[in-house]
Amino acid sequence: MKVLKFGGTSVGSTEAVKNLRLIVEREKENDKPLFVVCSAFSGITNSLLEATEEALYNRDYQSILDGIEQRHYDMIKETLPVSVQNPLLMLVKGNFNILEDLLSSVAHLGELSDRTKAKIVSLGEQLSCPIIAAYLNTSMPAEFKDARDLINTNSNYLKAEVNFDATNRNIQQWAQNLENKVYVVTGFIATDKDKVTTTLGRGGSDYTAAILGAALNVQEVQIWTDVNGFMTADPRLVKNAYSLEYLSYQEAMELSYFGAKVIYPPSLVPVISKEIPIWIKNTFEPEHQGTMIHVEREAHDKALITGISSINNVALVNVVGTMIRLKGFSARLFGTLSRHDINIILITQASSEHSISFVVASEDVAKARLAIEEEFHSEITTEKLQHPEIDTNISIVAIVGERMKKTKGISGKLFSTLGKNSINIIAIAQGSSELNISTVISKDDLTKALNVIHDAFLLSPVKTYHVFCAGTGNIGQEFLGQIFQEADNLIEKHKIEIKVLGIANTRKMLLANGSPVNIAGWKDQLEKKGLQADLKTFIQEVKKYELPNTVFIDNTSSKFVVEEYENLFRNNISVVTCNKISNSESYAQYLNLKHLAAKNGVSFLYETNVGAGLPIIKTLNDLVISGDEVVKIEAILSGTISYIFNNYTGDRTFEEVVREAQELGYTEPDPRDDLNGLDFSRKMLILARENGLPLELSDVNISNFLPEACLKADSVEDFYKELKNSEPHFASYKEQAAKENKKLRLIGILENNEIKVEVMLVDNTHPFFNLSGSDNIISFTTARYQNTPLVVKGPGAGASVTAAGVFADLVRVTTL
Numbered sequence: 001m002k003v004l005k006f007g008g009t010s011v012g013s014t015e016a017v018k019n020l021r022l023i024v025e026r027e028k029e030n031d032k033p034l035f036v037v038c039s040a041f042s043g044i045t046n047s048l049l050e051a052t053e054e055a056l057y058n059r060d061y062q063s064i065l066d067g068i069e070q071r072h073y074d075m076i077k078e079t080l081p082v083s084v085q086n087p088l089l090m091l092v093k094g095n096f097n098i099l100e101d102l103l104s105s106v107a108h109l110g111e112l113s114d115r116t117k118a119k120i121v122s123l124g125e126q127l128s129c130p131i132i133a134a135y136l137n138t139s140m141p142a143e144f145k146d147a148r149d150l151i152n153t154n155s156n157y158l159k160a161e162v163n164f165d166a167t168n169r170n171i172q173q174w175a176q177n178l179e180n181k182v183y184v185v186t187g188f189i190a191t192d193k194d195k196v197t198t199t200l201g202r203g204g205s206d207y208t209a210a211i212l213g214a215a216l217n218v219q220e221v222q223i224w225t226d227v228n229g230f231m232t233a234d235p236r237l238v239k240n241a242y243s244l245e246y247l248s249y250q251e252a253m254e255l256s257y258f259g260a261k262v263i264y265p266p267s268l269v270p271v272i273s274k275e276i277p278i279w280i281k282n283t284f285e286p287e288h289q290g291t292m293i294h295v296e297r298e299a300h301d302k303a304l305i306t307g308i309s310s311i312n313n314v315a316l317v318n319v320v321g322t323m324i325r326l327k328g329f330s331a332r333l334f335g336t337l338s339r340h341d342i343n344i345i346l347i348t349q350a351s352s353e354h355s356i357s358f359v360v361a362s363e364d365v366a367k368a369r370l371a372i373e374e375e376f377h378s379e380i381t382t383e384k385l386q387h388p389e390i391d392t393n394i395s396i397v398a399i400v401g402e403r404m405k406k407t408k409g410i411s412g413k414l415f416s417t418l419g420k421n422s423i424n425i426i427a428i429a430q431g432s433s434e435l436n437i438s439t440v441i442s443k444d445d446l447t448k449a450l451n452v453i454h455d456a457f458l459l460s461p462v463k464t465y466h467v468f469c470a471g472t473g474n475i476g477q478e479f480l481g482q483i484f485q486e487a488d489n490l491i492e493k494h495k496i497e498i499k500v501l502g503i504a505n506t507r508k509m510l511l512a513n514g515s516p517v518n519i520a521g522w523k524d525q526l527e528k529k530g531l532q533a534d535l536k537t538f539i540q541e542v543k544k545y546e547l548p549n550t551v552f553i554d555n556t557s558s559k560f561v562v563e564e565y566e567n568l569f570r571n572n573i574s575v576v577t578c579n580k581i582s583n584s585e586s587y588a589q590y591l592n593l594k595h596l597a598a599k600n601g602v603s604f605l606y607e608t609n610v611g612a613g614l615p616i617i618k619t620l621n622d623l624v625i626s627g628d629e630v631v632k633i634e635a636i637l638s639g640t641i642s643y644i645f646n647n648y649t650g651d652r653t654f655e656e657v658v659r660e661a662q663e664l665g666y667t668e669p670d671p672r673d674d675l676n677g678l679d680f681s682r683k684m685l686i687l688a689r690e691n692g693l694p695l696e697l698s699d700v701n702i703s704n705f706l707p708e709a710c711l712k713a714d715s716v717e718d719f720y721k722e723l724k725n726s727e728p729h730f731a732s733y734k735e736q737a738a739k740e741n742k743k744l745r746l747i748g749i750l751e752n753n754e755i756k757v758e759v760m761l762v763d764n765t766h767p768f769f770n771l772s773g774s775d776n777i778i779s780f781t782t783a784r785y786q787n788t789p790l791v792v793k794g795p796g797a798g799a800s801v802t803a804a805g806v807f808a809d810l811v812r813v814t815t816l
């Protein structure tokens with residue numbers, strides 16, 4: 001046998017009840033009764049409470065009642081054939097007469113007892129369930145059953161405690177004479193021993209289903225709601241929340257106790273001892289497998305925590321004073337609170353034992369203050385204890401998971417995640433089960449906290465990078481193209497999603513407006529919808545998002561963009577850059593940027609500063625980190641000059657070859673930057689710094705290959721003109737190389753803390769002789785690689801390999 005429970009939204013509309021019927025038809029076993037527990041139609045419980053409140057203060061409650069009544073008439077008319085409508089219309093009418101009488105008494109008396117409130121609010125289920133039963137009965141035998149005949153409670157009318165002995169007896173007795181039918185049972189409501197109506201607390205229909213399921217020892221309880229199961233966090237607050245396949249009872253209990261409304265926490269109690277599984281499923285997407293809640297089992301997914309939840313309507317009470325150190329103080333404090341029926345959600349005590357903080361529901365806070373002031377009246381008067389301090393602007397965020405027990409460092413990670421995102425932790429508590437760590441934070445930080453924690457613990461199966469791209473030149477365009485091409489593959493194979501939130505070049509900028517930029521048509525959109533470029537506004541926008549894994553990509557060669565890095569790091573934004581300027585201006589700036597990135601727990605990646613996509617910086621870092629000592633670095637790091645030298649053979653002039661290199665995208669935007677050796681020098685300088693040397697650009701010795709006139713050219717065109725004029729100068733190198741059977745190479749050497757960059761003629765015994773196209777080569781002679789140096793070789797220029805290197809850096813971005 002099974003029990004199916006349908007919540008408010010699953011019975012709130014004709015569309016929903018049609019789905020409900022299909023689900024019930026599918027779940028009904030041939031030879032067994034099926035139990036269907038339903039809530040009031042969506043929103044009705046709240047509306048009944050609202051009407052009651054209006055009546056209490058003698059305001060207009062009638063219009064609310066009329067609305068509620070009409071919803072029931074509409075549902076009857078929309079779902080039932082006319083022939084069976086009458087008894088239900090009468091039932092609704094009869095109940096609304098009762099309701100009007102009750103509310104009119106409340107209004108007249110200006111008084112409202114819990115007992116009357118329970119009676120009023122219980123009508124939602126008393127109305128919805130007979131209608132659902134009649135509707136189901138049109139296609140299969142179905143009968144209405146009022147749970148007040150079955151569930152017996154104490155007289156705590158609004159959140160009554162179940163008397164399980166009596167209840168189980170009633171249910172089992174009833175079950176003896178059941179037919180092979182669907183029984184539609186009212187959720188939420190019960191009676192006390194005097195047959196007065198009580199309720200099981202808000203959300204209590206889940207509990208009804210569990211009570212029924214446990215009493216009948218059913219094979220499973222299914223909770224049908226409006227989301228795809230129990231999710232890693234409240235989907236209304238956490239965008240990346242996703243549904244969990246499996247949860248242990250304890251995890252579900254902790255998460256729901258700390259605010260996951262999807263199941264009412266007491267519901268788990270009756271089923272745990274019988275190990276009856278609870279399924280959470282979606283009425284609106286019945287094919288989705290949903291979540292199974294059952295006994296603990298070895299986690300099959302890798303997330304460190306299972307879920308996050310939060311409670312909002314709570315207050316922190318802080319009790320401070322010297323007397324707290326005295327033995328027996330806590331017993332007196334909590335004894336008092338317990339006598340006043342105040343539930344304590346969380347307690348923490350500072351190790352100095354000078355204060356105790358605890359959290360209670362907002363509705364209990366005034367009562368708690370009074371209780372403490374009364375109990376400790378004389379101590380407060382003699383200043384051994386201060387008046388309780390109360391903070392109502394707080395929320396509790398709890399992370400929950402069975403795996404936390406076995407893993408160290410979770411709380412450290414939680415705190416650094418919050419700290420890094422400037423979220424102040426007011427108090428913390430960890431239950432002794434180690435299944436839950438709770439933090440008290442300001443209510444204003446709640447949504448941000450939930451989202452950053454969610455991402456930090458890699459709850460999302462898909463890691464999302466939020467990317468802002470500066471520069472749409474050759475590399476920028478290529479990079480965006482690669483993101484677009486790889487998008488599906490990245491999600492499917494690597495669980496990585498890249499959302500581009502902004503693109504800017506020197507003229508225009510395109511900013512995501514709610515949804516990310518559609519990269520397929522970025523060029524068109526940038527032209528048509530782009531605003532006038534303004535770097536400051538663009539950076540402002542990057543900072544505004546405050547999303548985890550925000551990465552600024554610098555595909556420019558502008559120093560103005562580099563000036564913003566500091567600002568970005570301070571705002572916890574990672575930077576991936578192919579712009580060499582950041583690391584090759586002053587050593588102080590280089591150090592400062594690295595330091596700031598590390599301090600703020602973000603990445604600063606620039607592999608493409610040297611050798612485009614080749615793993616040069618990474619290799620050097622690995623050597624240094626593993627304790628090797630670099631003796632000498634020799635390198636050809638200008639793909640441009642390699643290309644030019646390799647192609648400057650035969651009849652073509654030097655100027656023609658340079659022009660071709662520029663057309664192929666092998667040069668810097670200004671080819672002079674390559675040919676004057678400056679770009680190469682910057683790369684050598686970066687390598688020296690990565691190797692721990694505090695050198696400056698002025699320390700690089702370049703022996704220049706270009707004639708003065710070329711170096712002095714004012715514009716790119718003038719430069720080409722001068723190259724043409726200097727052809728004899730270049731030709732002499734070419735001829736000498738040809739004569740000696742050597743090759744022209746521009747080689748950088750780092751040795752004895754010095755950097756040289758010079759043109760050399762190398763013969764065929766030299767390892768740099770055989771280098772084709774725009775290849776780079778770098779050779780590391782180290783203590784370990786003494787006789788045979790470690791060599792990295794490959795294409796070291798070109799938009800596509802550089803963009804691929806930027807891309808690789810992007811997916812290496814990690815945040816604390």
Ligand code: ADP
Nearest residue numbers: 007008009225227229230231233234260261262
């Ligand atoms: P019902 O009316 O079906 O009982 P509820 O509104 O009581 O539905 O509970 C379902 C809602 O709980 C979802 O719509 C969702 O907004 C909210 N919710 C909060 N936390 C979670 C969570 N961790 N997983 C799923 N839903 C959650």
Ligand code: ASP
Nearest residue numbers: 039045188202203204205
């Ligand atoms: N109708 C009740 C409520 O809204 C019970 C439930 O829906 O579970 O709290």
Ligand code: MG
Nearest residue numbers: 007203261262
């Ligand atoms: Mg509910």
